[in-house]
Amino acid sequence: MSISSFAGVAPGADNGPGDSMERDLLVDFRGVTKSFVRHAGHGLLRQTLQAFFSSSGVDRFVALNNVSFTLSRGEGMAIVGRNGAGKSTLLSLVAGLSTPDGGSVRVRGRVGALLELGTGLHPDLTGRENLHLNAALMGLTRGETIEREPRMVEFAEIGDFIDEPLRTYSTGMMMRLAFAIAVYTSPEILIVDEVLAVGDARFQQKCHKRIQELRDEGCTFLFVSHVGGVVRDFCQRALWLDGGNVVKDGSCDEVLDAYEAAMNVSTTPSAASAP
Amino acid sequence: MSRWWKQVANVFWQLVLKDFRVRYRNMSLGMFWSLLNPLVMMAVLTFIFTRIFRSDVPNFPVFVLCGIVPFNFFSLSLLTGTTSLVDNANLIKRVAIPRTLVPFSTVIGNAMHTIIQMSLLLVFALAFGYMPNVHWLWLPVIWLLTIIFVCGLSLATAALNVIVRDMRYLVESTNVVLFWMVPIFYPFSAIPEDLRDVYQYNPVAALVLALRQIIMEDSSPASSLLVKLTVVSFASLFFGGLLFQRLQRRFYEHL
Numbered sequence: 001m002s003i004s005s006f007a008g009v010a011p012g013a014d015n016g017p018g019d020s021m022e023r024d025l026l027v028d029f030r031g032v033t034k035s036f037v038r039h040a041g042h043g044l045l046r047q048t049l050q051a052f053f054s055s056s057g058v059d060r061f062v063a064l065n066n067v068s069f070t071l072s073r074g075e076g077m078a079i080v081g082r083n084g085a086g087k088s089t090l091l092s093l094v095a096g097l098s099t100p101d102g103g104s105v106r107v108r109g110r111v112g113a114l115l116e117l118g119t120g121l122h123p124d125l126t127g128r129e130n131l132h133l134n135a136a137l138m139g140l141t142r143g144e145t146i147e148r149e150p151r152m153v154e155f156a157e158i159g160d161f162i163d164e165p166l167r168t169y170s171t172g173m174m175m176r177l178a179f180a181i182a183v184y185t186s187p188e189i190l191i192v193d194e195v196l197a198v199g200d201a202r203f204q205q206k207c208h209k210r211i212q213e214l215r216d217e218g219c220t221f222l223f224v225s226h227v228g229g230v231v232r233d234f235c236q237r238a239l240w241l242d243g244g245n246v247v248k249d250g251s252c253d254e255v256l257d258a259y260e261a262a263m264n265v266s267t268t269p270s271a272a273s274a275p
Numbered sequence: 276m277s278r279w280w281k282q283v284a285n286v287f288w289q290l291v292l293k294d295f296r297v298r299y300r301n302m303s304l305g306m307f308w309s310l311l312n313p314l315v316m317m318a319v320l321t322f323i324f325t326r327i328f329r330s331d332v333p334n335f336p337v338f339v340l341c342g343i344v345p346f347n348f349f350s351l352s353l354l355t356g357t358t359s360l361v362d363n364a365n366l367i368k369r370v371a372i373p374r375t376l377v378p379f380s381t382v383i384g385n386a387m388h389t390i391i392q393m394s395l396l397l398v399f400a401l402a403f404g405y406m407p408n409v410h411w412l413w414l415p416v417i418w419l420l421t422i423i424f425v426c427g428l429s430l431a432t433a434a435l436n437v438i439v440r441d442m443r444y445l446v447e448s449t450n451v452v453l454f455w456m457v458p459i460f461y462p463f464s465a466i467p468e469d470l471r472d473v474y475q476y477n478p479v480a481a482l483v484l485a486l487r488q489i490i491m492e493d494s495s496p497a498s499s500l501l502v503k504l505t506v507v508s509f510a511s512l513f514f515g516g517l518l519f520q521r522l523q524r525r526f527y528e529h530l
Binding site: 099133 | 278281282284285286288289290292293296297300301365366368369370371372524527528
């Protein structure tokens with residue numbers, strides 16, 4: 001097993017000495033459970049001490065409950081679900097940012113950063129400086145960054161602004177830059193989080209084209225979306241999460257149809273998902 | 276060099292650069308601030324301890340600068356190192372880079388400012404008639420040991436600061452105490468005999484003493500001091516790393 005990136009394997013993930021995973025299986029979740037401690041505010045000393053000395057169990061919030069799925073090379077999977085369904089938690093596990101409490105998470109291959117608008121870009125740095133920083137964070141070497149820089153700049157279409165501080169950028173420009181960096185770092189697994197909803201129609205089209213190219217190169221996708229026609233174009237599969245549980249895992253159309261139907265019908269916040 | 280090391284080196288360098296750029300981007304005086312702070316401190320302390328409290332230390336400006344430069348490095352790099360994970364939360368919440376790189380890059384960035392301040396110290400030493408000598412070769416060695424010490428300490432405080440945010444204020448208070456507990460404006464000989472051994476275990480104090488021995492007394496640092504500095508530095512790196520390792524599973528949840 002080659003770990004081509006430090007983003008490659010989740011810390012604590014079981015890579016095993018042998019090559020127990022199939023060659024093309026990039027993500028393998030088995031019975032994954034993840035919960036968070038509820039803390040009002042952040043870990044203040046008083047609360048930490050209280051938690052330390054009180055014998056009663058801490059209040060935990062289950063973000064993912066017994067989630068299993070696999071993802072193979074070149075597959076695109078949409079993850080749908082309402083806010084708080086556990087989508088971000090699932091992505092953080094794929095990206096190796098956190099470790100599961102139960103079950104096993106195996107991820108092989110270089111995972112592109114979570115694409116969330118504006119994060120990871122520093123307002124006081126110029127576009128180009130941000131480009132170099134983010135490319136490094138996403139696992140490019142210095143040589144690779146320099147080699148791909150022109151393509152990234154061209155794709156982002158922000159002209160002379162590339163050498164201006166990021167705080168002078170419009171939201172659309174920031175998004176284009178972030179997207180350009182992400183798609184040209186050529187990750188093996190790319191996580192796209194709602195980003196495609198932003199930008200004008202022409203840029204969106206360009207993004208779609210680039211995603212198609214990446215797919216042809218064998219890139220694996222995880223799309224996070226509440227809903228949308230775009231995901232149907234790129235994903236063969238979809239996973240519907242609610243309250244940390246997998247409601248449905250199947251073909252994209254099938255799951256999305258069911259999800260959309262449930263969302264339209266449901267008016268009460270909690271009852272919607274359970275079939 | 277394997278690809279992994281190239282990636283790590285690139286991230287590390289980009290993080291150091293980012294700290295540098297962000298710090299000076301909106302300042303008209305830029306790098307000059309790195310010189311201004313020790314100069315002002317030196318002037319004030321020299322005034323107080325030569326005109327108000329009469330100190331019999333010769334060449335007081337050089338003497339006090341030997342104290343200010345290590346103290347500045349320690350206090351600033353420990354403070355920024357402590358807050359580094361929280362300050363860079365938006366970066367490290369997205370990608371699984373080795374988290375140790377964040378406090379390390381912050382400390383190394385501060386060490387670069389120290390090069391500027393050390394140049395200032397050496398210029399003053401020359402101006403006061405201290406000639407470069409072979410013992411100056413010890414300077415990089417003792418600085419390296421101190422940097423290792425601060426790296427280790429920052430690993431511990433940065434990790435703790437993620438989970439308990441008051442670490443930052445603890446470090447700030449410690450820095451204030453340390454200003455008095457490190458022989459910055461008083462000589463080592465003024466410390467009661469029975470406390471001197473203990474003093475040498477403080478790497479910042481050890482660095483100050485070593486700088487004075489090298490620059491002002493034309494001698495190599497005492498071997499007992501070097502041994503203590505080495506032991507404390509590597510112990511700090513080891514235990515800091517251990518604590519960091521144990522706490523980093525919880526970072527994502529707390530950032």
